[in-house]
Structure formats: structure tokens, C-alpha cells
Amino acid sequence: MSTNTNNSNKKRNPENSNKEILIQVNNISKTFTSNWGKVQALRNLTFSCHRGEFVTIVGPSGCGKTTLLRIIAGLERQTTGEVLFKGSQVLGPGHDRAIVFQEPRLFPWLTVEQNIAFGIRDSRSKQEVESLTDKSLALVGLKDFRQAYPHELSGGMAQRVAIGRALAFEPAALLLDEPFSSLDVSTRARLQGELLELWHKTGKTIILVTHNIAEALVLSQKIIIMSPAPGSVKEVLAIDLPYPREQNSPAFQERKEYIHKNIGAKH
Numbered sequence: 001m002s003t004n005t006n007n008s009n010k011k012r013n014p015e016n017s018n019k020e021i022l023i024q025v026n027n028i029s030k031t032f033t034s035n036w037g038k039v040q041a042l043r044n045l046t047f048s049c050h051r052g053e054f055v056t057i058v059g060p061s062g063c064g065k066t067t068l069l070r071i072i073a074g075l076e077r078q079t080t081g082e083v084l085f086k087g088s089q090v091l092g093p094g095h096d097r098a099i100v101f102q103e104p105r106l107f108p109w110l111t112v113e114q115n116i117a118f119g120i121r122d123s124r125s126k127q128e129v130e131s132l133t134d135k136s137l138a139l140v141g142l143k144d145f146r147q148a149y150p151h152e153l154s155g156g157m158a159q160r161v162a163i164g165r166a167l168a169f170e171p172a173a174l175l176l177d178e179p180f181s182s183l184d185v186s187t188r189a190r191l192q193g194e195l196l197e198l199w200h201k202t203g204k205t206i207i208l209v210t211h212n213i214a215e216a217l218v219l220s221q222k223i224i225i226m227s228p229a230p231g232s233v234k235e236v237l238a239i240d241l242p243y244p245r246e247q248n249s250p251a252f253q254e255r256k257e258y259i260h261k262n263i264g265a266k267h
């Protein structure tokens, strides 16, 4: 167990040796115990993300991606191992790590701006809430829809509200669990572009779980490929292609093929 291992973490990660490690996942395993038995979801996972990095996690269904993200968010506790955030152990949820789920999970009786302000209104002054809400609305392009209710939004807009709500916490890290998977192809492509823009503007550290390998290649600097259940890290791939990524380029296609083969499933 360690509480202040920033320096040693840096040494452990040669590829980012000059960058600050924000999230360090150290040899974590997770076994769920239910009435009907035990399920090992994760086995001996280790990887790191540096500050400002865009990381995606891909792997077959049931390999523990959501469980892993929930552990980093502090919503779930690992069975063994540790997660360090800025060098300190994650012991529970915190505003520094905001999570967005597959479905937007908005309050239907609150407007867009009230949904975005909801999580911060008890811990911030009225002025701060207004300014953070405005900033988040602008970042997700929903200023004109601040008074709208969730039922008046498209699926893509609702997911933008969910991202806006996460940004209102001013987190250092955004944890996104397949946020675009229920959207149609063109909306998904647009939101991917918006997410990249948001990342460039804010410099947030982003960990995105996706089933979609092209999405991982369009967005991220590092792809963590997980093995089938119980999930472990099969490979960590650095993606050094320049942005915006050209999906028809041989370099893109080559990496896509490689990951498909490595995961052992077509997507």
C-alpha cells in the first residue's frame, strides 16, 4: 500500500517519463460475491494515465470495463490492489473524477441548466454555480437549450447535458462509459468531434470505455486492450497519429485491423 508514490510512479512509466501520472491502477482484481456465487470480474490490472491524456479502454463484453471505471470513480471497491489518483489512494467518489454513463441519467423534472447545476449547488456559492453552469453549457454547445427539459432533447443532446453536468464539477478526470453507444452513426460521429474539441479546450484527462475500435482510434492517444473475463490488460497501444485522425488512411486501417485481431472479435 502506498499513499505518496508520485515519484516512483513516474519511474514505472517510461513512455510518459516526463509527464505527471494522474491515475495509477496497481494490480487490481475484483471478485463480486452474490447469493448465487462468486464472479471474478478483473484480474491483476495495472496501467497508468498521465495528466491531460486521452485513454480508451476496449475489450469484449463482460470483461470488466464498467467495473474498472466504477473502481476508478470510487463507486466500487476493488478486492485487491489499489488505485492512486494524484498519488493518493482512491477510497470513494470525488468531484475530481466525474463519470458519465451509457444512458444520460438526467432528472426529468429539472431543466438542462438545473440538471447541470444539481451536483454542485450545495457545495458552491450561487455565483460559482451560475458561472460553472454557463461554462459547462458553452462547452457542450447547449446555451440555447438551458431552459429545455430532458424530454425535449434528442439522445445526443441529452448525452451532452450529462457530459456538461460532469464538467460542472471541474474534475481533473472525465470517466466516460460508452457514452455514445446508443446514438445513431452520424450523431455519434458529431459527438466524437465535439468531445475532441472539448478535450483540446480543457486539457482534461479522459478515460473512455468503448466497444467501437474506430472510435478509440479517432479519439485516443492510448488504447488499453482488455482480455476476456476476468479482464486483465492484454496490451497497451500508444496511438501516435496526428489529429484529426484520417479514418481512410493506411496507418489508421492498419491499427484497426491489428486491434480487431488482438481482441479476437469483429466490431
Ligand SMILES: Nc1ncnc2c1ncn2[C@@H]1O[C@H](COP(=O)(O)OP(=O)(O)OP(=O)(O)O)[C@@H](O)[C@H]1O
Pocket: 032, 033, 034, 039, 040, 041, 060, 061, 062, 063, 064, 065, 066, 067, 068, 229
Ligand atoms: N454488481 C455486480 N454484482 C455481481 N456481478 C457483477 C456486478 N457488476 C458486474 N458484475 C459482473 O462482472 C463482470 C464484468 O461486468 P462489467 O459490467 O464490468 O463488464 P463490461 O466489460 O462493462 O461489459 P459490457 O461491455 O457488456 O458493458 C460480469 O461478469 C458481470 O456479471
Ligand SMILES: [Mg+2]
Pocket: 065, 066, 067
Ligand atoms: Mg459495461
